[in-house]
Amino acid sequence: MTKIIGLTGGIATGKSNVSECLSENGYEIIDADKITYELQQKGTNCLNDIVKYFGNHILNDDGSLNRKSLSKIVFSNKSNLTSLMRIMDPYIRFSVNDRINKSTEKTIVLDAPTLFESGYSYMCDKIVVVTCTANNQLLRLIARNGLSIADATKRIANQWPLEFKERLADNLVDSNGSIMQTRSQVVKLFNKISKEIN
Structure with a gap:
């Protein structure tokens, strides 16, 4: 049975660097952000549902999503962000589950910024949170x-506090150092976790 390692963190804490490192080291990554991007492409049912709710003004002239326009709407109003997530969640969840079910790997990394918020943590055998200081997060x-x-500051506040995610994690990756320091830490940690769960 495939084992799932959940990878999450706060916005701009260095999670993408960790995910890229894991991919380069042979781990299969299911990236919820990339899935979200794919689901928001022109002509998809998901984008059609988003437009029905928020209106045609979030589209470019060619019918594609104007991401800046949508971001401005949802990050300036928490209820709009909640509504967007409610629209997208069933599509994302289906795609995540479909990719897990089709995988032939022993271990998969589920990379999801809202792993806890969206309830994906219950699917995971282990959870790793990428963290850094509040000041580094803001500057990044x-x-x-x-x-x-x-x-x-508003965007950071729209997510669960990093300290809360840290308390729910099985392991932490400290990304305050250089990219190479973080990557060295990641390879050792994930090799250890893979041995524990397989």
């Missing part, structure tokens, strides 16, 4: 997305 988000301090 500002640099990565070109946001103001106020907008970056």
